[in-house]
Amino acid sequence: MRRDHLQPALLTVGSVLAGMVGWSGNVLLLPAALVFPILWGHARARSVAAIVSAGYFLAASRGLPQGVASFYSSNLWPGLLLWLCASVTFVVVHAVLWTKRPGRRPFRYLVAAALMAVPPMGITGWAHPVTAAGILFPGWGWWGLVAITAGLMGLVTRMWPAVAIAFTGFWFWSAANWTEPKVPEGWQGVDLELGSTLGRDPSIQRHRDLIATVKGLESGGAPYIVLPESALGFWTPTVERLWVKALQATDIAVVSGAATIDATGYDNVLVTLSANGGRVLYRERMPVPGSMWQPWRSWLGESDGARAHFFANPVVSVGHTRVAPLICYEQLVVWPTLQSMLYDPDLIVAVGNGWWTKGTSIVAVQRASAIAWAKLFAKPLVLSFNT
Incomplete structure (x- = not known):
């Protein structure tokens, strides 16, 4: 016994x-x-x-x-x-x-x-x-x-x-024989330490600070700069105009997290910005269940929270580069990466906003997962997180 x-x-x-x-x-x-x-x-x-x-x-x-x-x-x-x-x-x-x-x-x-x-x-x-x-x-x-x-x-x-x-x-x-995945030539990920204010501070000064950070990297020779999830807050015409004007006379293209909102809910997105304008690049396939993705809210006649585009936009184009985007939670589950790899992208871009994970290993696990998938498929990797 x-x-x-x-x-x-x-x-x-x-x-x-x-x-x-x-x-x-x-x-x-x-x-x-x-x-x-x-x-x-x-x-x-x-x-x-x-x-x-x-x-x-x-x-x-x-x-x-x-x-x-x-x-x-x-x-x-x-x-x-x-x-x-x-x-x-x-x-x-x-x-x-x-x-x-x-x-x-x-x-x-x-x-x-x-x-x-x-x-x-x-x-x-x-x-x-x-x-x-x-x-x-x-x-x-x-x-x-x-x-x-x-x-x-x-x-x-x-x-x-x-x-x-x-x-x-x-x-x-x-x-x-371990080596980290290569960072693709011409790309640079930016890690920030702005805590819970990132994406929640809509002030012009916050955008100007981010713009200054981006412009400060121009001398490094990387025309593509990646900012973390939610970095721009809500994506509005005003935000677009501010950034496009600030990027005039530069060769910088920014890929950044943001959110688009309407009467039925919102999308967690990546946008791309340059002197030529801005556009929504990617809509998250799998937001965090419970805190972001709340489909049951529609049963109660309320907005749905973040929408899940389960199998949409697995690969997006930035210039002539085909990118597999992974936002936050998508780095912890399997199918978003595998679906993107079916299209043989040129690189992986993984972003997150992990201020709420302080004292835990969650961001480290997200990074480890993204690195593991990049190594398996021999893809260059760009990481950008806020903590």
Whole structure:
């Protein structure tokens, strides 16, 4: 009886450690998440598989309660509730698809991984082990995705030690030869430390300060400057005119976060600005569920909050460059990146506004995820975050 209790306890502790280490924000530790399917495959009952799944997911997303509390300037309870609710999908999928029959586990795990990678389940598909492909198989592209998928299936079989050894070998080799993704020539991402005021301070002085920051980078020879999510606040004709006038007599093109609003809700967007004018470049495919994307509000006759354009505009054009944009939450889930990679973009632009994540690893995890995907597909990467 004691052994029956010990095995589930060890599996649960292992899953918590896999979630904490794999999603610590250190990109080279992402392969630690691959311990989760091993532990899931060793569960002897569906209830144990559920507990193991919960331990992994809750540990991987442990920064959420504190982050939500900071965002809403409230106590931890709203964050704890969202944290637990978000874990339900992951736990239910992995518990329902668990099976006692070893021969069926690889297919069952493949189905679970696929469900957590695409909507609707994939909307909360954080901490997906497949993200580690960029560390194990940098530059392999779609073949790297195939390799890690096959490996994940192997980790839930009796052959898991051989698969784990092979993965460990790739991991050590990659770590020994690791280089960060290249920043594309002519592009520069700007990191800001303006806290919660970014996007919420609509004053002319704030825009002038941002313009001065952008112009100060002109001498660096990068004509394309990327600012974080929400940097321009609400996108209005007045904001456009101010920036276009300020960029006259320069060769600078700015790509920046902003928001467009109408009677039914708003879009979290990227805009592009130059001396020739401005336009909306990209509308976010997946805003943060709960805090931004609130589709249930329409049932109550209220505005919808941020709109989700699930499979729209996976690649956009900036000059002659084809760009895969990722705003904030899109860096934590799987399908936006994979959808963009189907179109073979020239580079990835990942932006975020993470002031509310202070004291957590959320921004570091976002950066690590973006880096991992860029390495897998050998794409240059531009990062721009506000903290």
